[in-house]
Amino acid sequence: MVFSDKQPSPTVRELAEARVLERIFPRLPHAEAALLGPGDDCAVLATPDGRTVVTTDMMVHGPDFRLAWSTAHDLGWKAAASNLSDVAAIGARPTALLIALAVPDSMPVAFLEEFCDGLRDGCAALAPGCGVIGGDLSVSATFTIAVTAFGDLAGRRPVLRSGASPGDVVAVSGDLGRSAEGLRLLFAEGVDENGEPDRQRAAALRSAHPHAIAGHLAPAPPIADGVRAADAGATAMMDISDGLALDASRLARASGVTIDLERAALGDDVAAALHGGEDHGLLASFPEGTALPGGFRHVGTVVSRSADAVLVDGEPVTPEGWDPYRAWDGQSG
Amino acid sequence: MVFSDKQPSPTVRELAEARVLERIFPRLPHAEAALLGPGDDCAVLATPDGRTVVTTDMMVHGPDFRLAWSTAHDLGWKAAASNLSDVAAIGARPTALLIALAVPDSMPVAFLEEFCDGLRDGCAALAPGCGVIGGDLSVSATFTIAVTAFGDLAGRRPVLRSGASPGDVVAVSGDLGRSAEGLRLLFAEGVDENGEPDRQRAAALRSAHPHAIAGHLAPAPPIADGVRAADAGATAMMDISDGLALDASRLARASGVTIDLERAALGDDVAAALHGGEDHGLLASFPEGTALPGGFRHVGTVVSRSADAVLVDGEPVTPEGWDPYRAWDGQSG
Structure with missing residues (x-):
């Protein structure tokens, strides 16, 4: 797995978790339904319907994508799009995403920033108002993206x-x-x-x-x-x-x-x-x-x-x- | 990564996804708050409070666990326990889990079954009524467990x-x-x-x-x-x-x-x-x-x-x- 060297950037290993999160948090799209966002042990999501639609999906380097083909922006966009689509498929409006990433510690932080921009642009284009409410950042030899998406049925019967x-x-x-x-x-x-x-x-x-x-x-x-x-x-x-x-x-x-x-x-x-x-x-x-x-x-x-x-x-x-x-x-x- | 050979079992590759899911679904703990469980594009969770507590956490083979030390049952139990603990930490009662797994296709299906038993026993011991509402199964060179947990504040202010x-x-x-x-x-x-x-x-x-x-x-x-x-x-x-x-x-x-x-x-x-x-x-x-x-x-x-x-x-x-x-x-x- 080779990262593009188009931007000089410290790696995840060089910056360490707390400073990586400081750099990526401001780029994440805001979820209108967020009552409490990242920073505590949980986030709190508004679910006025009394039900919440939930779905999770993983994208794994190798079986699901190649870094030689996908840009970081593509991956953020597709991680959003594929999960938003599952929410849509039951007749709900997507409200929020949780993003868990396991990344090689050689990943440039600029790559993660561009990934977040892809999430932001994907949410803005496909499901305005939906944003990232929290997540997790781990280290792995295999770049892995796990997304959980939430949706609001607004009184509708799930299809x-x-x-x-x-x-x-x-x-x-x-x-x-x-x-x-x-x-x-x-x-x-x-x-x-x-x-x-x-x-x-x-x-x-x-x-x-x-x-x-x-x-x-x-x-x-x-x-x-x-x-x-x-x-x-x-x-x-x-x-x-x-x-x-x-x-x-x-x-x-x-x-x-x-x-x-x-x-x-x-x-x-x-x-x-x-x-x-x-x-x-x-x-x-x-x-x-x-x-x-x-x-x-x-x-x-x-x-x-x-x-x-x-x-x-x-x-x-x-x-x-x-x-x-x-x-x-x-x-x- | 070497799996224990204590049980003869087909591998994930041999059985393929649909039949693997048939074998593990019946072992998963039921979530009392599940209005719609696995089988559709989303699950539907009861959230009578009008808010839902959400958290996600990954466990990656290598940085987070070793198969030579942890049994499959341990891993299921710990994946539940560590996420339930995040829900508890904000003052909520855990209601449900989503489990996304990326596994080597050489993994014996018996290993996955024992993992599900660990999830079931962990939920029963630590958070009765909480169960698995859905998930995802992918293939990866690196065994990766991503859990999303949900909790009910029942009118309480989050701590x-x-x-x-x-x-x-x-x-x-x-x-x-x-x-x-x-x-x-x-x-x-x-x-x-x-x-x-x-x-x-x-x-x-x-x-x-x-x-x-x-x-x-x-x-x-x-x-x-x-x-x-x-x-x-x-x-x-x-x-x-x-x-x-x-x-x-x-x-x-x-x-x-x-x-x-x-x-x-x-x-x-x-x-x-x-x-x-x-x-x-x-x-x-x-x-x-x-x-x-x-x-x-x-x-x-x-x-x-x-x-x-x-x-x-x-x-x-x-x-x-x-x-x-x-x-x-x-x-x-």
Whole structure:
């Protein structure tokens, strides 16, 4: 794991925890729901609804990202985006994040500062008012990011995976396959002669294909559409993190139904749309005749109970996601 | 990192995520405050107070624990205990945990099951009714445990670090230096000829010194005393995770006061009491004359404003904690 040397900066080891925290705290986005922020043994979050939506997710260097490809800003943005998307997927408005980091002590403090800027910009763009309410900073040989996100249902019923019924419309908001296209480009052209992730080639690729590369490294899922879907009467919902085919099969199984997707609704690259991961858009079902809210568009129909399957134009599709990081050496790039 | 081979078990890689989760979910302790548990993109937690106490903490193989010394059950127990203690330290009752794990894919599933049993037993012993409401399972070369804990203030004001006033009594509940004694024994006698953590020697040591070794590997902090302290009018409180001297200096700084500890109240091993970490007891200040609740005992007095210092019998003490793990090779043991 090699950090970019674009900024001269002391490392985490050189500054030590207390002074690192002094430098990064002012850069963190404020959470409007924070009644008590960092500095004590706990934070205190306002939860006026009487319920709190909670979710946690880890990003690990190697399986989940490469420093040769992602900037620190990308990682902060994506750590926010992927967790905000889980909150949106149950029909809640994201209110706050807890950020636990385990970092190599050779990490420049400037890298952590840029990571915090990514968190701030991600929250501001995707979920205004949501911010960081606390966290933890540890040392590890493997850079690891653990985020917990909170959300407010504001009196709404949570939208689960299990509520889809035959006759419902199946709809998606957000990208399908854009992240997979970016990842494919990075593995094809963002590597050196030995197949190792390469910083310069990834940067050049980003200039040439900004839409696809940013779609993978710093996705901008439609967070506000989660609440819109709940308000429009969504019967089931989840975030599309492992590809539409696999995630639709999970929703189908939870609901005890079959989902028939329409090939014509899946864009030019149907394979990427079905099997590409990490778009973090929303998959939802709505009662027939619902005016689809926000960015939702029709992609299929719930066709019958108890088959627990996903079809495309009536033909079964293998519910596989795409995960090329898994087979890679986590110590490289 | 080498896993014990005491139980034949498939590895995480062999079973894959869905089947691993099927095996561990039934072993997790139920959270009474769970309105919606694992299975959807989020969990939903009851927060009838209108506020939720939240905290997060990571444990990383190498800096924070060694598999040659800690059993999986120890790690589950300690992951619960150390986070429950942060919730207690603000005067709240722990209600739920989120558990995010990044594990080597060579980890036996039986290890994860035993880890869940440790979480269950730790919650049952220390905070009945608190359980696991959700989590995440990732793959990493470095075994990493990230816990988020939630607590209910039930109408109480949170007890911060900043409320101590001159004249207040300073009190501690729980062990002082017991974890440090266990850690000292492990580093002295729980290693092989090359100084590497050794499973057999650690097990023998545990038979010979169960109190000290368990105090480090599976501490049992006085969680219920957090609410008792709040109800008794504690003016400031925090958990003692880095040694009494260092943590008292933090409370003194937050409150703008000086704390004078009494040597005679610190037990036989004053150095371990002052500088040993990870006891996870509670340090609190109370108005003079307060009948100390639960297991709290007098250890000193708040003596004057704005010096931000810690004294022992009137003499300044260096606010240093003890952290021998940091200098060790994180890949060994």
